[in-house]
Amino acid sequence: MLKVASDFALALTVTLGVLLIWRLNDQITYILWLFALPPAAFFTFGTRRASVALGLLLIALLLSPFVSPAAMSPETFSLSYFVRVIAAFFTLSLFSALGEYSRAHTQRTLVALTREMEQCACTDPLTGLLNRRGIYDRLNEERARATRSGSTFSVILCDVDHFKNVNDCFGHQCGDHVLHQLAEHFRRSVRGQDVVCRWGGEEFLFILPETDEQGALNLAEKLRSTVEQTPVNYHGMPIDITLSLGVQECTLTESPEFHIRVADQKLYIAKEHGRNKVVSGNIEELMPQELIA
Known part of the structure; x- marks a missing residue:
């Protein structure tokens, strides 16, 4: 049940991201919400699943000039603005991935150290047998x-x-x-x-x-x-x-x-x-x- 709920939440995250990209040049405040997704996705779904979801959003962002109605008009589409959005989204996603990897690595290390300490507490150091x-x-x-x-x-x-x-x-x-x-x-x-x-x-x-x-x-x-x-x-x-x-x-x-x-x-x-x-x-x-x- 928890896995289903997690998958559903991940799908909603991707859907929300696509909708925000769809309105890329409509109002600048829409795209600002897109930058909240990388840290939230990595924290909630973990490195691997969040990377897949954000990779899909990055592809959608790259394709947005060709499919977004806001980008069809030359008056509303700015190439430099589009490049800055992609660069900012990719950079934020990269740092969010590094932060999540560091957090997960630290957690695994703490778990391993805890198990090692528990084993040492229950083991006789001279013989290696249980105490x-x-x-x-x-x-x-x-x-x-x-x-x-x-x-x-x-x-x-x-x-x-x-x-x-x-x-x-x-x-x-x-x-x-x-x-x-x-x-x-x-x-x-x-x-x-x-x-x-x-x-x-x-x-x-x-x-x-x-x-x-x-x-x-x-x-x-x-x-x-x-x-x-x-x-x-x-x-x-x-x-x-x-x-x-x-x-x-x-x-x-x-x-x-x-x-x-x-x-x-x-x-x-x-x-x-x-x-x-x-x-x-x-x-x-x-x-x-x-x-x-």
Whole structure:
């Protein structure tokens, strides 16, 4: 409907311009209204559509001496006046086009910068993964998608064991290198639709669409085993790393925040029982009732 209204307004603009050109030498005040059309057309219809409309008007202006009744009489037609009108109309149209192009370019740049800033605000600068701020939007999107499709999804909360020892023994640059390498490994290990997030510090969160707890458990065990068997290389020095992971299948009756909290409790159990473990299953059977949030 808006497109139809815009086309109708553009057609009226061209029609009005043709009528003004038709009365070119009848009264000078008629042609003055013609100069209001270029800036209004570019502002209203954009560069491409306004250029077409004003191009048609320029052609009509060039043809006006041959078809306009006011130009048929030598007494009313002035060639110098006609040339000045064409030059003024073309110049005004050109500057209006440049102004509209500049405005549109600035707007596109601002939109791109806004998107870039939003992405930076939701991205962890060290690993390039989503940060905690960005993950909640993805969790809510996944919950809405699962509600529509009637499917399920799972989350895995992962923590690097004894990460403080890495920083203390080898320095924070080594710790950053370990986190970056783990993030790359996690990205390569998951499916395209899965989401990996740096949850905070040395913790990572996985969102696994269309995955039940058993599928999430299989992935968690694969990650744990692979990391354990593959030391991180830091300037030729192997750094042994292990992971503790908590797995939780998300139901639609509870919020994503609740399921992350449960996954965190399972992660706590894994650490309490020696680390380098994956914990899943019913939290009520794994923890004392008073510790369950």
